[in-house]
Amino acid sequence: MNLHAFATPRQFLRMSARLRPWLAGVGCLAAGTGLYGALVTSPPDYQQGETVRIMYIHVPAAWMAMLAYALLALCSGIYLVWRHPLAGLAARAVAPCGVALTALCLVTGMLWGKPTWGAYWVWDARLTSVLLLLFLFLGYSLLTHAFEDQERGTRAGAILALVGLVNLPVIKFSVAWWNTLHQPASVLRLDGPAIHPAMLWPLLVMAVAYLCWLGLVWLWRIETELHRSRELRRGT
Amino acid sequence: MMTTTPDILLAVALSYGAAIAVLGGGLLWAWRGWRRCRPAPVAGGPVNKDQDLPRHTP
Numbered sequence: 001m002n003l004h005a006f007a008t009p010r011q012f013l014r015m016s017a018r019l020r021p022w023l024a025g026v027g028c029l030a031a032g033t034g035l036y037g038a039l040v041t042s043p044p045d046y047q048q049g050e051t052v053r054i055m056y057i058h059v060p061a062a063w064m065a066m067l068a069y070a071l072l073a074l075c076s077g078i079y080l081v082w083r084h085p086l087a088g089l090a091a092r093a094v095a096p097c098g099v100a101l102t103a104l105c106l107v108t109g110m111l112w113g114k115p116t117w118g119a120y121w122v123w124d125a126r127l128t129s130v131l132l133l134l135f136l137f138l139g140y141s142l143l144t145h146a147f148e149d150q151e152r153g154t155r156a157g158a159i160l161a162l163v164g165l166v167n168l169p170v171i172k173f174s175v176a177w178w179n180t181l182h183q184p185a186s187v188l189r190l191d192g193p194a195i196h197p198a199m200l201w202p203l204l205v206m207a208v209a210y211l212c213w214l215g216l217v218w219l220w221r222i223e224t225e226l227h228r229s230r231e232l233r234r235g236t
Numbered sequence: 237m238m239t240t241t242p243d244i245l246l247a248v249a250l251s252y253g254a255a256i257a258v259l260g261g262g263l264l265w266a267w268r269g270w271r272r273c274r275p276a277p278v279a280g281g282p283v284n285k286d287q288d289l290p291r292h293t294p
Contacts, residue, residue, distance in 0.1 A: 049238035049239065049244065050240045051238065051248065054248055096262075100262045111254075112251070115241075115247055116238075217262055217263060221270075223270050224266070224273045
């Protein structure tokens with residue numbers, strides 16, 4: 001199969017137009033169900049009490065921020081190897097989504113940390129590596145916009161994105177490699193989730209809602225970048 | 237179990253408020269950018285004329 005022929009702007013726009021209503025519909029349904037589960041049906045935690053409800057918006061934000069970075073690195077890799085312009089646009093378009101998700105993860109984490117640990121912030125390995133993720137997204141965005149030539153900017157950003165990929169396993173395994181105040185993984189574990197099913201299902205449903213948000217915003221941003229680059233080409 | 241104090245309720249409320257602001261704001265920003273940049277539909281003609289149809293003029 002010729003992937004280049006499949007990934008033409010025309011094919012992409014057609015696929016995006018078909019996908020967007022589904023993402024919006026499933027996202028709304030998942031957000032409604034997930035919020036009901038998070039705020040109404042799920043029980044308070046045996047240790048943390050009601051503060052555990054922050055988990056339903058904090059954890060999916062962290063997962064999706066990491067997914068956004070993986071997508072950024074993947075698109076950047078494709079752009080560097082095959083010089084596919086759509087991959088470059090997709091990489092540029094996912095960076096703001098990553099900034100929003102990482103910032104949300106950090107803010108909700110700080111609000112959760114204060115009643116649980118007694119401090120908004122500690123220089124813990126997990127917190128520091130997620131802060132580094134935010135700086136990588138911001139650095140990527142600044143770097144790609146720092147060049148007059150869009151192609152050069154995308155190429156420079158792509159190299160940064162690939163170098164920063166090393167931060168993803170550091171975030172995931174930071175709680176296992178170092179002694180951290182942040183709790184260890186309780187869902188994505190080799191021996192299965194260590195979280196009660198009454199808390200697990202709203203968490204997973206909220207993750208679906210976040211995934212749909214990421215997909216929808218990403219598609220809108222790619223289309224925007226695509227139309228903008230066409231206008232630029234027409235203008236020059 | 238940690239007892240529920242006003243501080244805890246405020247932290248939970250602020251977290252959900254931040255999520256609504258960031259995700260809702262992001263959605264609105266992306267949608268408005270997309271609406272502003274997409275090609276305007278041609279009156280009486282197909283939408284995205286230059287993208288979806290073969291050109292008959294050079």
